[in-house]
Amino acid sequence: MKYIESKKNDEIKQLKKLSATKNIRKTGTYMIEGFHLVREADQFEQEIVKLFVTEKYQDDRLAKKYYDIATVVSEDVANELSETKTPQGIFAVLKVQESDNLENITGKWVMLDDVQDPGNVGTIIRTADAAGYDGVITSLDSADFYQPKVQRSMQGSQFHLPIYRMDINKAINMAKESGLRVYGSEVNSNVKPYNELTKNDNFALVMGNEAHGITKEVLNETDENIYIPIxxxxxxxxxxxxxxxxxxGLQSL
Amino acid sequence: MKYIESKKNDEIKQLKKLSATKNIRKTGTYMIEGFHLVREADQFEQEIVKLFVTEKYQDDRLAKKYYDIATVVSEDVANELSETKTPQGIFAVLKVQESDNLENITGKWVMLDDVQDPGNVGTIIRTADAAGYDGVITSLDSADFYQPKVQRSMQGSQFHLPIYRMDINKAINMAKESGLRVYGSEVNSNVKPYNELTKNDNFALVMGNEAHGITKEVLNETDENIYIPIxxxxxxxxxxxxxxxxxxGLQSL
Structure with missing residues (x-):
């Protein structure tokens, strides 16, 4: 296996740049770290492009399986690549798996209209996974889900359910054309409380920006707007x- | 009004230390920042010990109301005191308001057993406020709710409902003696799904640590343990x- 000692190595410098959204989009790859995530990426058949492990893991099952694309790195390099203070010493570069030509969806979906905080985007995707939803679509101005901070809060849910990034108006039209009812979530007690909705197994739930909520343009496109009673x-x-x-709540109406 | 120009001023140095839990406990005071929070502290009759404003706010209603305890500070000092990149320029020092001799509670309470992340503690208190709960008790090893990060995610809910910090076992016994049913939240599909509970208006819901959940000792003390179906x-x-x-969910059984 190849060995990289110095954090000034060119390949390491390039990898380090993969935390920036523009480089993720340019290269079509992103990096994950930690055993749990790398194991899940392998288990859920993601395309692993490169694997990096510290010396103590060079005999690990994953390092053997991906021998041809694996590199051993020093602790120094692991510290450089890691987003955490005490890196586990395993990193993988994966192919971005998404398509923007989504034409038809069924079941229960969540859509994010300009949700800015990476932790919020990641946590919502993790919750959609736990709650048995069929997929998540984020608007182009939401935090990019391939960012390390989003990755961390998703905890591998990106491998469990489809997530897409596309124009939110297109997404809503596509949902409607697919026969889904589109609900907008508002902080507005004049709309319907969520627990008074009629049960329905095909819908898209739209969540809005942390400070401003859903944009007016989008609120006008939804079939029905709902709120959580305060x-x-x-x-x-x-x-x-x-x-x-x-x-x-919508699962258990 | 007094004016402080330099961030090396002794009073400013002391204030800066108020972000550490031990200093909050030692002085019995903590600091909040931003118009929204200071306005709420005033409105909900918290004991404001000191007020700091930048020059542009020295004629503000709050600066006038608290004239005797107000200080004008330079932008430089405001930047030093602030937890944010673009401080609004208003800070208040408040008296810690809590008692550990809580003897009787009624209604719906949330208890936190070693919840470590300040953002989680703050968000849970904000949610308890929104969901109309009667109070929150955190264990002694949970993130201290007077920390700046917890303050930020509470968004003023500390002024809306009582929050206490006490030994979690004592808190559970006190809840039981007060006639509340105590529910422990587990990640364990062998316990009861939350939506199969019988409706009840007097209970304490215990949430556990991010990684390990509720401690065994506490799980043995609860009346019933529940889980959220994954x-x-x-x-x-x-x-x-x-x-x-x-x-x-428990509100709308």
């Missing part, structure tokens, strides 16, 4: 919590 | 999302 004195809920309450 | 392939939910799903 029973105390808080002004609103965190968007990832609200998405969780709605995803489980 | 319908997809995710292993678990983020604890703040799980708390939100349960808080609203």
């Amino acid at each position: 029973l105390g004195k808080a002004e609103s809920l965190n968007v990832a919590v609200a998405a969780g309450v709605l995803m489980y | 319908l997809g392939k995710a292993e678990s939910l983020n604890v703040a999302v799980a708390a939100g799903v349960l808080m609203y």
Whole structure:
């Protein structure tokens, strides 16, 4: 196996740049780290392009399986590549797997209209996975789900359910044409409380920006807008919590 | 009004230390920042000990109301005190308001057993406020809710509902003696799904640590343990999302 000692190595410098969205899009690849994620990527048949392990893991099952594309790196390099303080010492570069020519969807979907915080985007995708939803679509101005911070909060859910990034208006039209009912989530007590909706197994739930909610343009396109009743004195809920309450709430109508 | 120009001023140095839990406990005071929070602290009659504003806000209503305890600070000092990149220029020091001799509680409570992440603790308190719960008790080893990061995610909910920090076993016994039913939240499909509980208006919902869940000792003390069904392939939910799903779920049984 190849060995890289120095964090100044050109390949390492290029890898380091993969935390920036523009480089993820340019190369069509992104990096994940840690045993749990790399194991899941392998198990769920993601296309692994490169594998990096520290010396102590060069005899690991994954290092053997991916021998031809594996590189051993020093602890110094692992620290350079890692987003955490104590890296586990295993990293993989994966092919971005998405298509923007999604033409038909069925079941229960979540759509994000300009959700900015990477932790929120990742947590919502993880919750959609847990709640048995069929997929997630994020708008082009939401936090990119291949960013390391989003990866960390998704905890591997990107391998369990389809996630797409596309123009939100196109996504809503496509959902409607697929026969899904589109619900917009608002902080507005004049719309319908979510628990008064009629049960339905084909819908898209749209969540909006942390500060401004769903854009007006999008709210006009939805079939019905819903809200979570605020029973105390808080002004609103965190968007990832609200998405969780709605995803489980709409499941158990 | 007094004016402080330099961030090396002794009072500013002391204030800066208030972000550490031990100093919050030692002085019995903590700092909040931003108009929204300071306005809420005033509105909900918190004991404001000191107020700091930048020059452009020295004629603000709050600066006038708290004239005797207000100080004008330079932009430089505001940047030093702030947890954000673009500070609004208003800070208040408040008295810690809590008691550990809580003897009787009624209604719906949330208890946190070693929830470590400040964002999770703050978000859960904000959600408890939104969902109309009566109060929150955190264990002594949970993230301290007077930390700046917790403050930020609570968004003022600390002024809307009582929050206490006490020994979790004591808290559970006190809840039971007060006639509340105590539910422990587990990631364990052998316990009861939350939506099969019998409706009840007096209970305490216990949430556990991000990685390890509720401690065994505490699980043995609860009246009933519940879980959120995982319908997809995710292993678990983020604890703040799980708390939100349960808080609203138990409200609408």
